[in-house]
Amino acid sequence: MSAMNARAVALAAFGALLCALPFLLSSYHVFQLTMVVVYAIVLLGLNILTGFNGQISLGHGAFFAIGAYITAVLLDKTGIPYWATVPLAGGVCLVVGFLFGLPALRLEGLYLALATFALAVATPQLLKYRRLEHWTGGVQGITFAKPDPPPFLPLDSDQWLYFFCLIVAVPLFVVGWNLLRARTGRALVAIRDQPTAAAAMGIDTAFYKSAAFGVSAMYTGIAGALGAIITQFVAPDSFPIFLSISFIVGIVVGGIASISGAVFGAIFIEFVPNVANAISDAAPWAIYGVFLIGCMYVMPNGAAGLVRTLLERARAWRPERRKLLSPTGEPR
Amino acid sequence: MDALLHQVLSGLATGGIYASIALALVMIYQATHHVNFAQGELAMFSTYIAWTQIDAGFPYWVAFVLTLLFSFVMGVLIERIVVRPIENAPVLSIVIVFIGLLVILNSVAGWIYGYTIKSFPSPFPENARLFGSYMSPHEIGMIAVTLAVLLLVFLFFRFTPLGLAMRAAAQNPVSSRLVGIRVGWMLALGWGLAGSIGAVAGMMAAPIVYLDPNMMSGVLLYGFAAALVGGIDNPWGAALGGFIVGVLENLAGAYVVGTEIKLTVALVIIVGVLLVRPSGLFGRTLVTRV
Amino acid sequence: MPAILETRALDAGYGPTQVLNALSIAVEEGGITALLGANGAGKTTTLRSICNMLVHASGEIRFAGERIDGRATEDIVRLGIGHVPDGRGTFTGLSVEENLRLGAYTRRDRDAVAADYERVYGHFPRLRERKRQQAGTLSGGEQQMLAIARALMLRPKLLLLDEPSFGLAPILVQEIFAILRAINRDEHVSMLLVEQNANMALQLADHAYLLETGRIVMHGPASVIGGDESVRRAYLGY
Numbered sequence: 001m002s003a004m005n006a007r008a009v010a011l012a013a014f015g016a017l018l019c020a021l022p023f024l025l026s027s028y029h030v031f032q033l034t035m036v037v038v039y040a041i042v043l044l045g046l047n048i049l050t051g052f053n054g055q056i057s058l059g060h061g062a063f064f065a066i067g068a069y070i071t072a073v074l075l076d077k078t079g080i081p082y083w084a085t086v087p088l089a090g091g092v093c094l095v096v097g098f099l100f101g102l103p104a105l106r107l108e109g110l111y112l113a114l115a116t117f118a119l120a121v122a123t124p125q126l127l128k129y130r131r132l133e134h135w136t137g138g139v140q141g142i143t144f145a146k147p148d149p150p151p152f153l154p155l156d157s158d159q160w161l162y163f164f165c166l167i168v169a170v171p172l173f174v175v176g177w178n179l180l181r182a183r184t185g186r187a188l189v190a191i192r193d194q195p196t197a198a199a200a201m202g203i204d205t206a207f208y209k210s211a212a213f214g215v216s217a218m219y220t221g222i223a224g225a226l227g228a229i230i231t232q233f234v235a236p237d238s239f240p241i242f243l244s245i246s247f248i249v250g251i252v253v254g255g256i257a258s259i260s261g262a263v264f265g266a267i268f269i270e271f272v273p274n275v276a277n278a279i280s281d282a283a284p285w286a287i288y289g290v291f292l293i294g295c296m297y298v299m300p301n302g303a304a305g306l307v308r309t310l311l312e313r314a315r316a317w318r319p320e321r322r323k324l325l326s327p328t329g330e331p332r
Numbered sequence: 333m334d335a336l337l338h339q340v341l342s343g344l345a346t347g348g349i350y351a352s353i354a355l356a357l358v359m360i361y362q363a364t365h366h367v368n369f370a371q372g373e374l375a376m377f378s379t380y381i382a383w384t385q386i387d388a389g390f391p392y393w394v395a396f397v398l399t400l401l402f403s404f405v406m407g408v409l410i411e412r413i414v415v416r417p418i419e420n421a422p423v424l425s426i427v428i429v430f431i432g433l434l435v436i437l438n439s440v441a442g443w444i445y446g447y448t449i450k451s452f453p454s455p456f457p458e459n460a461r462l463f464g465s466y467m468s469p470h471e472i473g474m475i476a477v478t479l480a481v482l483l484l485v486f487l488f489f490r491f492t493p494l495g496l497a498m499r500a501a502a503q504n505p506v507s508s509r510l511v512g513i514r515v516g517w518m519l520a521l522g523w524g525l526a527g528s529i530g531a532v533a534g535m536m537a538a539p540i541v542y543l544d545p546n547m548m549s550g551v552l553l554y555g556f557a558a559a560l561v562g563g564i565d566n567p568w569g570a571a572l573g574g575f576i577v578g579v580l581e582n583l584a585g586a587y588v589v590g591t592e593i594k595l596t597v598a599l600v601i602i603v604g605v606l607l608v609r610p611s612g613l614f615g616r617t618l619v620t621r622v
Numbered sequence: 623m624p625a626i627l628e629t630r631a632l633d634a635g636y637g638p639t640q641v642l643n644a645l646s647i648a649v650e651e652g653g654i655t656a657l658l659g660a661n662g663a664g665k666t667t668t669l670r671s672i673c674n675m676l677v678h679a680s681g682e683i684r685f686a687g688e689r690i691d692g693r694a695t696e697d698i699v700r701l702g703i704g705h706v707p708d709g710r711g712t713f714t715g716l717s718v719e720e721n722l723r724l725g726a727y728t729r730r731d732r733d734a735v736a737a738d739y740e741r742v743y744g745h746f747p748r749l750r751e752r753k754r755q756q757a758g759t760l761s762g763g764e765q766q767m768l769a770i771a772r773a774l775m776l777r778p779k780l781l782l783l784d785e786p787s788f789g790l791a792p793i794l795v796q797e798i799f800a801i802l803r804a805i806n807r808d809e810h811v812s813m814l815l816v817e818q819n820a821n822m823a824l825q826l827a828d829h830a831y832l833l834e835t836g837r838i839v840m841h842g843p844a845s846v847i848g849g850d851e852s853v854r855r856a857y858l859g860y
Binding site: 493496497499500503504506507508509510511512513514515 | 673675676694695696699700705707711712713714715716720723724725727728772773776
């Protein structure tokens with residue numbers, strides 16, 4: 001069977017699994033699975049910016065928080081239905097991200113990392129700030145009611161929220177996949193690898209870089225809104241600096257510049273802290289750290305990179321693909 | 333006016349701590365072209381080692397020197413054992429390893445020593461007063477120590493063959509091997525020195541911020557910001573950046589916004605500086621051929 | 623004359639690609655040997671194999687009778703091999719003076735090093751003028767001089783030069799080659815010169831090897847090879 005068909009079958013099987021899982025797992029596990037979907041959206045967004053376009057962001061927790069708080073404030077103060085807050089959160093973050101991307105054009109590498117890290121640091125502090133308490137709910141945050149599933153579906157709340165997030169995630173992934181496979185994706189990667197050459201070829205680097213920031217923020221904001229909906233609670237301490245760091249951990253462990261990497265990474269950041277806790281409750285983060293380092297030794301290109309390497313090796317075993325010794329083509 | 337001066341001088345003192353951490357970061361950056369995010373936790377761990385010795389009855393300066401040696405060795409070992417195997421991995425993967433180190437050190441320190449804060453002695457006599465009542469003896473001592481460390485580092489890199497070799501190994505490992513430099517050991521040396529410098533920062537900071545496993549997280553951030561403001565490839569700039577950041581933080585906290593969001597304000601100002609001077613205030617923009 | 627450098631049945635390559643095939647060459651002590659050939663023939667790979675840089679190699683390499691294959695680059699150069707690499711390899715972020723100091727990094731004889739600075743500045747006065755300048759801002763010709771000077775600071779017995787004429791104007795190449803001849807003659811530094819510019823290389827060298835896709839196709843005294851028109855037309859393009 002050809003590679004294309006094999007991939008289609010794999011995707012179909014994966015999709016079927018995704019739909020079946022909520023009926024096989026307990027409520028809490030369904031909740032965790034939903035968080036994985038949410039994080040996968042974040043990581044896809046972050047990967048567009050950092051993986052494909054090479055702009056390091058250590059501050060995506062801020063966009064996550066913005067999306068979450070938009071949902072929370074709207075649900076708390078207005079009558080807008082929960083599902084409508086999601087595109088609103090996305091739209092706001094798109095604009096905010098793009099605006100942040102403009103001055104960010106001046107900064108490279110580490111300097112950009114610091115600037116975005118400033119975002120991550122600022123977020124919990126600003127959310128707790130006394131003068132903004134009226135809107136943000138201050139330290140206690142905002143809570144709201146759990147959305148009910150539509151009456152015509154035989155699902156409980158947790159299962160419905162899972163499918164709701166999935167319904168939002170699928171088009172986001174499809175659009176992302178299309179973008180990254182096509183000209184846009186190549187332009188982003190060209191800018192990452194050789195910005196001078198990219199500009200010389202006529203790519204509008206400024207636009208692409210700011211747009212990448214905007215789109216990345218939009219994805220993360222949408223995920224933040226979803227995250228708020230499924231926990232029904234937002235508070236400044238839900239968005240600590242470590243959240244932004246987790247996101248970077250997620251894309252690296254999952255696989256930079258990879259779409260499947262977003263899923264692997266999301267699974268890592270949702271479950272590994274719990275696993276670490278189970279192994280040792282005296283020093284759980286030490287175990288987490290060991291996991292991190294171990295992952296990087298075993299798969300420096302992330303889980304997606306590892307899968308790719310294994311598949312390539314598997315293909316090389318087939319007799320018709322045995323490598324021929326090439327005549328010298330190396331420079332001198 | 334009085335209060336302002338006090339804030340500025342106090343800021344210079346904490347700036348000394350930031351300058352030391354910034355210096356350690358620049359040291360490793362110059363040697364390896366990586367930013368060691370675990371630097372703060374290494375410093376914290378070293379400070380606990382010092383505390384253990386002092387608690388066991390060692391005189392302060394003996395513990396100080398032993399701790400410097402210990403952190404040097406720890407730095408070298410970490411480079412050889414943890415960093416060496418993945419030195420050819422993509423940059424972000426290496427960053428994740430550093431984050432892993434950070435988390436491990438923090439957690440292990442908490443596990444061994446607990447999370448209750450401990451006090452740490454200052455080596456500077458309590459009753460000596462030089463600048464009237466503007467600065468405590470410890471604050472003056474901190475600045476002096478920071479400047480001394482800075483001077484030593486500068487002299488080392490500028491005038492010793494080893495310092496030159498380290499700079500060369502960082503810039504161009506291939507050519508460095510061609511002149512006989514053992515590049516692997518240069519990296520390890522860089523880490524060792526950074527470990528010692530970080531230990532100094534930790535031991536200077538502990539009397540003021542008190543010793544607990546999380547004491548260095550804010551310091552690391554300020555140190556990182558300071559290193560960038562000064563220009564990541566410039567030890568002088570990093571140190572100066574540290575002092576600037578220290579004063580900025582204090583002034584922001586006292587006059588602008590209060591301690592709640594002074595970190596945010598300080599960072600925003602720093603980012604503002606970077607937007608105007610993207611390589612930092614004193615960073616050299618190296619001319620490179622495309 | 624004995625050979626200061628010899629390779630025997632040297633195979634080398636990068637990853638799964640093999641570049642050199644059972645290569646056996648010798649550099650005469652005190653002489654200049656040229657290694658010529660087209661792009662992709664394996665010339666740079668040969669020099670890299672000698673210094674064990676970035677290549678997988680098997681076979682014997684002997685320097686002054688001692689086997690050096692398999693040793694670390696930094697140990698090999700300490701035996702007295704100066705390598706002026708492909709692309710010059712200057713420390714572009716450091717000053718000219720610092721580059722030279724690094725050349726002498728492994729040496730312990732302070733006075734001789736000081737004398738060598740003078741000698742090297744004597745060969746390349748332009749470098750003395752630009753002592754404190756950042757190496758990356760030098761012109762191509764000056765960087766080539768700096769690269770050679772740095773290798774000389776090692777006080778090598780053997781100098782490996784990888785395409786020193788690359789990207790330089792012919793008059794500058796003549797100047798540099800004349801200096802190389804003087805160094806070889808007065809300081810008894812043996813040289814292995816890799817060049818695409820066969821004409822000039824054959825004027826400088828005593829002995830020459832022609833390399834084609836990783837194999838020696840011809841070797842002999844430089845004057846003979848340079849004088850044989852059919853060889854020149856077939857292998858050297860002129």
